[in-house]
Amino acid sequence: MLDRIHFLIRLGHAHKIARRYFVTNGFDGALTLLGLVIGFYSSGSVDLPVVINACLGAAIALTVSGLSSAYVSEAAEREKELQELEQALVRDLADTAHGHAARLLPLLIAAVNGLAPLLIALIIISPLWLAQAGLALPLPPLETSIMLAFAVLFLLGAFLGTISGRFWLWSGVRTLLIAFLTAAVILLVENVSRPVA
Amino acid sequence: MSTLKRIVLDVLKPHHPNALDFAAAIADGTGGCCRVRVTVTEMDEKTESTLVAIEGDDIPYSDIVDVITRLGASVHSIDEVEVSGVPAVG
Numbered sequence: 527m528l529d530r531i532h533f534l535i536r537l538g539h540a541h542k543i544a545r546r547y548f549v550t551n552g553f554d555g556a557l558t559l560l561g562l563v564i565g566f567y568s569s570g571s572v573d574l575p576v577v578i579n580a581c582l583g584a585a586i587a588l589t590v591s592g593l594s595s596a597y598v599s600e601a602a603e604r605e606k607e608l609q610e611l612e613q614a615l616v617r618d619l620a621d622t623a624h625g626h627a628a629r630l631l632p633l634l635i636a637a638v639n640g641l642a643p644l645l646i647a648l649i650i651i652s653p654l655w656l657a658q659a660g661l662a663l664p665l666p667p668l669e670t671s672i673m674l675a676f677a678v679l680f681l682l683g684a685f686l687g688t689i690s691g692r693f694w695l696w697s698g699v700r701t702l703l704i705a706f707l708t709a710a711v712i713l714l715v716e717n718v719s720r721p722v723a
Numbered sequence: 724m725s726t727l728k729r730i731v732l733d734v735l736k737p738h739h740p741n742a743l744d745f746a747a748a749i750a751d752g753t754g755g756c757c758r759v760r761v762t763v764t765e766m767d768e769k770t771e772s773t774l775v776a777i778e779g780d781d782i783p784y785s786d787i788v789d790v791i792t793r794l795g796a797s798v799h800s801i802d803e804v805e806v807s808g809v810p811a812v813g
Contacts, residue, residue, distance in 0.1 A: 537739050611737055614769035615797065622795040624737065 555643025593640030
């Protein structure tokens with residue numbers, strides 16, 4: 527069964543697409559959560575359950591968006607490719623490896639696209655849960671979450687660097703700079719838009 | 724009852740699986756009893772024409788056609804065949 531799935535993934539070049547989706551939507555998830563947590567951090571004292579619920583809501587929305595958008599677009603692309611191949615071969619391919627790949631691969635790619643932001647969001651939220659459970663952290667929970675978000679974004683960059691054959695550290699630093707820039711813009715906008723007391 | 728020793732098929736296949744994976748799948752489909760050689764004779768935008776030569780002691784022809792069909796390819800013609808007859812007993 528696993529051999530069969532592996533064969534279909536190779537046949538449809540799905541590993542490259544899934545890897546791209548993992549990084550793209552994982553990056554989306556990490557930056558969204560970073561923005562949310564920084565927003566709560568800059569607004570002062572906010573109850574931890576409120577932060578957790580807001581972050582979970584965003585994570586679930588990103589997951590559903592990732593699942594549905596990837597499935598719809600991939601299924602349409604695969605169906606089109608199958609039809610073109612059927613025309614070239616002058617035969618029905620529904621019951622062949624190509625037909626099976628056209629049905630299975632959109633599901634697998636959608637799962638990767640949906641689960642990547644969820645997994646990353648859960649990692650970023652984890653210090654908030656631990657603090658809520660009464661566990662003592664070396665830093666306050668929001669700061670720990672922000673540090674984790676920076677770490678995840680660095681790792682995603684380093685992963686991309688490894689894939690592209692570039693120096694992983696430079697690639698990681700580049701995504702980290704994007705995260706710093708995002709954080710700076712959020713803090714700046716929130717300070718400017720804050721009502722004068 | 725005769726046994727099939729060698730057969731050459733003209734097969735139209737998609738680019739994927741490539742010739743190596745295609746040949747390996749056919750060889751696996753024969754239960755590993757046959758030697759398979761795939762020669763790509765023509766390449767088009769989405770398809771390639773190939774000559775699939777299979778050699779063995781008792782080639783399971785229908786199993787091979789089954790594997791070829793499941794991989795999205797189709798047998799256009801049988802170009803060469805070598806069959807060995809088995810002497811009747813008694």
